[in-house]
Amino acid sequence: MTGVSSDSAPAESLRTALVQQLVATGTIRDERVAAAFAAVPRHLFVPQASLDIAYADDVVLMKQNEAGVVTSSVSQPSIVALMLQQAAIRPGDRVLEIGSGGYNAALMRELAGPHGAVTSVDIDPEVTDRARESLDEAGYGDVAVVRADGAFGVPERAPYDRIVVTVTAWDIASAWMQQLRPGGRIVVPLRLRGQTRAIAFDLVGDHLESRSTTVCGFVSMQGAGADYERLVPLQEGGLTFDEDQEGEPHPQYDVLTLPAEQTWSGVEVHREEPLLDLYLWLASKLPGYCVLSGEEWSWVAAVATADSLAYLTSRSGRDEAHVELGCRGHGPHASQLIGHMLDQVQSWDAKHRRGPAFQVHASNAVLPPGFHIARRHSYITVTWEE
Numbered sequence: 001m002t003g004v005s006s007d008s009a010p011a012e013s014l015r016t017a018l019v020q021q022l023v024a025t026g027t028i029r030d031e032r033v034a035a036a037f038a039a040v041p042r043h044l045f046v047p048q049a050s051l052d053i054a055y056a057d058d059v060v061l062m063k064q065n066e067a068g069v070v071t072s073s074v075s076q077p078s079i080v081a082l083m084l085q086q087a088a089i090r091p092g093d094r095v096l097e098i099g100s101g102g103y104n105a106a107l108m109r110e111l112a113g114p115h116g117a118v119t120s121v122d123i124d125p126e127v128t129d130r131a132r133e134s135l136d137e138a139g140y141g142d143v144a145v146v147r148a149d150g151a152f153g154v155p156e157r158a159p160y161d162r163i164v165v166t167v168t169a170w171d172i173a174s175a176w177m178q179q180l181r182p183g184g185r186i187v188v189p190l191r192l193r194g195q196t197r198a199i200a201f202d203l204v205g206d207h208l209e210s211r212s213t214t215v216c217g218f219v220s221m222q223g224a225g226a227d228y229e230r231l232v233p234l235q236e237g238g239l240t241f242d243e244d245q246e247g248e249p250h251p252q253y254d255v256l257t258l259p260a261e262q263t264w265s266g267v268e269v270h271r272e273e274p275l276l277d278l279y280l281w282l283a284s285k286l287p288g289y290c291v292l293s294g295e296e297w298s299w300v301a302a303v304a305t306a307d308s309l310a311y312l313t314s315r316s317g318r319d320e321a322h323v324e325l326g327c328r329g330h331g332p333h334a335s336q337l338i339g340h341m342l343d344q345v346q347s348w349d350a351k352h353r354r355g356p357a358f359q360v361h362a363s364n365a366v367l368p369p370g371f372h373i374a375r376r377h378s379y380i381t382v383t384w385e386e
């Protein structure tokens with residue numbers, strides 16, 4: 001783009017270094033995405049940050065609420081790059097971004113080019129004001145910035161070839177499917193059973209089919225699409241259930257103080273291996289699935305009944321790089337829960353490590369076989385290849 005008045009040689013060299021780093025780590029694999037990153041002056045979108053911070057591969061926090069929870073940020077470059085590659089924006093595309101900051105919208109404008117159109121919507125007027133100013137200063141005056149609840153899309157500028165959601169969502173809003181062109185793509189950080197992955201879905205007929213996933217974390221959606229999780233406090237932590245698990249029982253407050261049992265699975269995983277797929281497999285197979293968190297457990301797959309709780313644990317494996325998975329439980333039905341959980345750990349290890357695929361159907365549709373998660377506007381179906 002032209003018209004960048006506030007760029008500088010130090011900013012340009014830090015930007016070049018960031019692009020080189022993202023290419024060297026294999027994060028950026030698409031030349032057009034590399035060119036967009038090289039063109040957009042990120043420091044103009046985070047004016048409070050030093051140049052070093054602006055060009056580090058890190059999120060820049062922009063706003064917190066009264067409780068200290070971050071409500072807005074300019075996202076981490078590597079996550080932005082991965083999601084833009086998932087989105088595969090082509091020259092001439094009409095693109096909708098949900099959750100503004102300005103930076104990602106400018107990158108999208110680079111990718112969609114002068115014959116495309118980029119619209120960015122944010123629920124927070126402070127964010128839209130800042131995004132508007134930064135986009136103008138950086139020379140992206142033709143990106144439209146709209147203040148509205150993104151759960152309703154931006155119908156007046158639809159249809160879109162691409163929708164990129166940059167805030168954690170629990171559901172695929174009906175408006176997003178309606179405003180997407182046939183064959184269009186939506187990339188959305190979807191939170192399912194306590195875990196978030198950016199999933200690229202293509203609109204195929206009347207439903208969405210997943211094409212790729214990236215592990216990520218974003219601030220939570222506010223407005224009409226908020227609050228899909230329920231936290232059940234325990235003496236030493238808490239259990240998180242999704243909204244659709246409303247009827248599922250949970251044990252008493254002091255369950256973790258009851259005598260513990262523990263069994264090992266014989267299944268080893270690499271210490272660094274993200275276990276999201278295993279957790280989702282357990283969620284799809286075990287009634288009472290929830291996530292245990294607390295000082296001792298940052299985020300652990302668990303299964304609960306009205307009087308017992310079991311959760312995944314680990315111990316040293318065959319070498320320093322590996323751990324063996326096991327299960328620990330408390331309460332009168334602990335050994336039963338442990339047995340069920342370990343059976344599923346072994347089944348995942350033997351047959352399902354290739355990971356899940358996802359489909360999204362409207363709430364009134366006939367659903368394909370699979371594990372269905374009911375949301376307010378859609379059903380998310382998870383299937384597993386053997």
Ligand SMILES: C[S@@+](CC[C@H](N)C(=O)[O-])C[C@H]1O[C@@H](n2cnc3c(N)ncnc32)[C@H](O)[C@@H]1O
Nearest residue numbers: 072074075099100101104122123150166222223
């Ligand atoms: C991670 S930030 C977006 C980062 C941005 N895309 C960038 O360029 O780095 C997430 C944004 O989503 C916004 N947000 C939260 N709920 C929203 C909603 N329902 N509709 C639109 N924006 C929302 C927040 O105000 C916040 O600014």
